[in-house]
Amino acid sequence: MERRSFVKLGAVGLAASIVKPSFASEEPISEPSFSHYTGEAKMISTWSHGQDANRAGWLKLEAGGSSLDAVEAGARHTESDVTNRSVGIGGMPDREGHVTLDACIMDWESNCGSVGCLEGIAHPISVAKHIMQNTPHVMLVGAGAKKYALKNKFETIKTPLPEVKKEWEKWKKEQAEIAKKPAINHENHDTIGLLAIDSQGRISGACTTSGWAYKLPGRLGDSPIIGSGLFVDQEVGGAVATGLGESIIRISGSHAVVELMRQGKSPEQACKEIVERLIRKHKDMSGLQCAFIAINTKGEVGGFSVYNGFNYALKTANKDEMIDTPFDRKW
Template sequence: MSDRRDFIKKAALGTIGISTIIGCKEGPKEETVAATNESLAQVQRKPVIISTWKHGFPANEAAWKTLTGGGTGIDAVEAGVRVSEGDPKERSVGYGGLPDREGKVTLDACIMDSDSNCGSVAFLQGIKHPISVARKVMEETPHVMLVGQGALNFALSKGFKEENLLTPESEKDWKKWLEKSKYKPVINIENHDTISMLALDENGNLSGACTTSGAAWKLHGRVGDSPIIGAGLFLDNEVGAAAATGLGEAVIRTAGSAMVVEQMRMGKSPEEACKIIVERIFEKHKNHKDMEYLQVGFIAVNKNGEYGGYSLRSGFNYAVCDAEKGNRMEDASFKMTWDEK
């Protein structure tokens, strides 16, 4: 039945055009290129940018401006997630992020380009834009990951400025949390974590970035999935890209993003691939102590510019920017609501 639906879908797509626009905020332009049935396999919907949660919307705008202004895909994803990193109102990313249980804001980030070059930093303190440090690791060292004091020393050697990232608002919330010291990382639209961003550029090349201040009130030294290539982020330029959000421990246990890409390699659509891995995580964790508050979501895009997302529980949304419809928010399909067990 699915083969028949795919055939009908592809046949229908053969009758439409592909729009291009200059800016995501401007909406579609009257510039189309017809797609025939014979050429459909070669046609790509590009460029396209997808990122997690509502803060992905302004991040997409910055990434799109970079991408359509002559920047590379890696330039675009870096510029995009820096918006969230620098916004103190985004309490789960960068400056203003909620601290660990010792009151320290610790940051994790990774970045990956179409040639499978990648860079990562973890347990980094005092640097507002860890994604840019991760890019420096990728481009200027023989390593993939630097952590803790070593990551900080490297950042300072590259001219990054050390500063206090704990805002008065986050410090106030931390002190209130200390009154009961209960650790329950509910992760959803009301209390989201992480920004992950994927981009397919005009040349059909993929890039990705992921950055976070991690779970609030975590143990000092905890690192989640966000800086781990293959867990929080992964791409294969011949296939597609995927990124995660949610409880990092669950994503790490299943090498989540890499497994989503492998499902696309086997012919699954981006949404189908995300769904398969979310369901795998559910099966692995349905009797686990984390299940009470477990939320995991993935976004993915393939080489044809098809995109999708899927989450374990309701409430996950993502921002998409493409030539056809501009920049908008979309709700991900999900396996269950928060009321279900």
């Protein structure tokens, strides 16, 4: 899924030179208050491997960590899974045999970071977090992202794995010049998305992926795009997307879900309406699976998918379960 670019303006000097105008009618802006939250800490993650990701993130929450710590830890767990073919070290390559990784992360203060087309780095989610916390930028891509990761001593990996390379070599022999459109299903779903709310009511989210198997080199989907693959607004809640990124980008899917929750819709209702909007934007929905999950500031969760077969993992102090989402249509 995709990434972006900045003009260097001398961030420190520029920030110091900006004077905010004063208006008599302007209300003072207060920091978000979390004292009202009386619910329990909670994590939700897309697909069945989200269950293990939740467990890894839950260790952070149990130790007093924040929702940001939790979603990063959960994403890192999946990135390290050599059996997963859509995320991290076990991910499928592009048409030329390169495994390029995308990730983004966002916290309750609307801080966010992202990487795209990052090759040879074990944990793109942590690089995204480092960008968020240590630079004036949101997104770094390609060679620049890798240079940044190496400079900051992030762990490297060699990809594709031997067994993945064999699959790619077989595919290459079988395919014509124009790659066939792969089915988007539980084996090729482009991402893991995670959302967490901690005991203080703070919401964070993360996405990480190796993207569409055998994609054109340089392709980005929705996963690294703030507003498409992930969006968090502490006034409302957060949402993440999974499925065919090109379709999710068209409607700024995760941001749209959050805005519907702002209007008073429940997480499930908001996800359902955005799935229906996505369907209306496409003349042909053959094999086009997309889904959203969301959490609001009350700790309510929900999801919805285009087709049946999508589920998400839920973790609380007393629950560790998979939930099948409602859907618009059957395969």
